[in-house]
Amino acid sequence: MAACQEFTFNVDHGYLEGLVRGMKAGILTQTGYHNLAQCDTLEDIKLHLQSTDYGKLLSSSAEELTVSLLDSKLRENLVTEFSCLRSNALPPLSTFLDYMCYSYMIDNVVLLITGALKQRAVSELLPRCHPLGAFDQMAAVGIARTPAELFSAIMVDTPLAQFFQDAVSDSNLDEMEAEILRNKLYKVYLQSFHSFCRDMGGATKEVMCPVLEFEADRRAFIITVNSFGTELRGADRSALYPSCGKLYPEGLRLLAQAEDYEQVKAVADCYPDYKVIFEDKGPGSDFNTLEDRFFEQEVKLNLLAFLQQFHFGVFYSYIKLKEQESRNIIWIAECVTQGQKSKIHNYIPLVMGAN
Numbered sequence: 001m002a003a004c005q006e007f008t009f010n011v012d013h014g015y016l017e018g019l020v021r022g023m024k025a026g027i028l029t030q031t032g033y034h035n036l037a038q039c040d041t042l043e044d045i046k047l048h049l050q051s052t053d054y055g056k057l058l059s060s061s062a063e064e065l066t067v068s069l070l071d072s073k074l075r076e077n078l079v080t081e082f083s084c085l086r087s088n089a090l091p092p093l094s095t096f097l098d099y100m101c102y103s104y105m106i107d108n109v110v111l112l113i114t115g116a117l118k119q120r121a122v123s124e125l126l127p128r129c130h131p132l133g134a135f136d137q138m139a140a141v142g143i144a145r146t147p148a149e150l151f152s153a154i155m156v157d158t159p160l161a162q163f164f165q166d167a168v169s170d171s172n173l174d175e176m177e178a179e180i181l182r183n184k185l186y187k188v189y190l191q192s193f194h195s196f197c198r199d200m201g202g203a204t205k206e207v208m209c210p211v212l213e214f215e216a217d218r219r220a221f222i223i224t225v226n227s228f229g230t231e232l233r234g235a236d237r238s239a240l241y242p243s244c245g246k247l248y249p250e251g252l253r254l255l256a257q258a259e260d261y262e263q264v265k266a267v268a269d270c271y272p273d274y275k276v277i278f279e280d281k282g283p284g285s286d287f288n289t290l291e292d293r294f295f296e297q298e299v300k301l302n303l304l305a306f307l308q309q310f311h312f313g314v315f316y317s318y319i320k321l322k323e324q325e326s327r328n329i330i331w332i333a334e335c336v337t338q339g340q341k342s343k344i345h346n347y348i349p350l351v352m353g354a355n
Contacts, residue, residue, distance in 0.1 A: 005202045009310040012090045020318050026053030027350055028325055036332050037344045045333055067333045074326040079131045082319060096312045099193045104133025105160050109141055110182040114175055116142030146170050147181055163188040183223055183240040190216050194244040207305045207313030214301055216245035218294050224255045224264055295348050299324055324348055
């Protein structure tokens with residue numbers, strides 16, 4: 001993007017940036033979460049959501065209100081908002097928004113492959129795929145037996161073809177191979193997205209590169225931790241690590257050599273941003289899982305994106321914050337339906353400096 005982009009940014013993208021900032025103002029506040037936590041039934045949650053920007057989200061459905069239905073409606077609302085932004089976007093914002101969809105496409109491909117391995121019908125699997133990752137050839141994904149066959153017969157004509165350069169092999173697709181395929185695709189995808197944002201320059205580079213570097217490092221940590229007790233060893237893990245994060249190169253080399261959780265923690269201790277994630281929490285802490293701690297850090301990074309103007313990062317961060325908000329609402333709804341009110345506050349607050 002040309003120098004002094006702030007002088008011309010609003011010509012093509014100013015309306016949508018203003019729109020997404022206005023949409024962000026509708027994200028639930030701590031007061032809203034407190035009110036949700038006081039609900040005793042799903043009907044109470046439905047009534048409270050009607051007083052927020054979700055409006056009559058659940059009123060149009062004649063189905064019995066369940067957590068599954070609530071989850072479906074929240075996703076439907078998110079897809080509607082994203083589609084509005086994408087249909088009005090001009091290049092290069094349209095390309096940026098397309099990049100956001102590619103991660104959902106990767107997850108959909110792996111979901112269809114693993115579903116087919118378990119003899120699930122395509123008609124059963126397709127509704128479970130994320131709408132933002134939909135593509136024309138989805139129904140045929142399950143027939144592939146190797147990554148090479150998947151690419152040459154199906155994926156070559158999809159936007160994901162550009163990420164298959166290191167993922168094509170003749171290994172039979174089993175559940176382990178499907179997860180390896182997911183990680184190989186994510187590796188190339190994140191590196192490509194990072195390069196795109198870096199080349200954009202300006203505030204988009206300043207905001208998005210740290211966010212994507214964090215995502216790359218998170219995947220490296222999670223891949224390592226999840227590989228313990230499996231056949232995946234150091235050299236195999238190393239091939240799955242994205243190289244666009246802060247861990248590259250020394251941190252990734254140490255992770256590839258790690259043999260247990262304590263060694264992973266020792267690597268994290270060398271990086272202040274990750275040391276706090278791996279620190280042992282005190283008794284009674286709300287965030288006892290590694291995944292929760294990464295989500296909490298991700299929220300902070302996405303909130304920071306709104307402190308700058310004239311950049312594309314707000315679009316990415318808004319969608320990520322809305323996804324976390326949906327997870328929070330579903331967590332509260334599950335606690336309500338299962339009578340686990342003591343755990344109802346164990347969601348990830350969407351505010352800076354929350355503990």
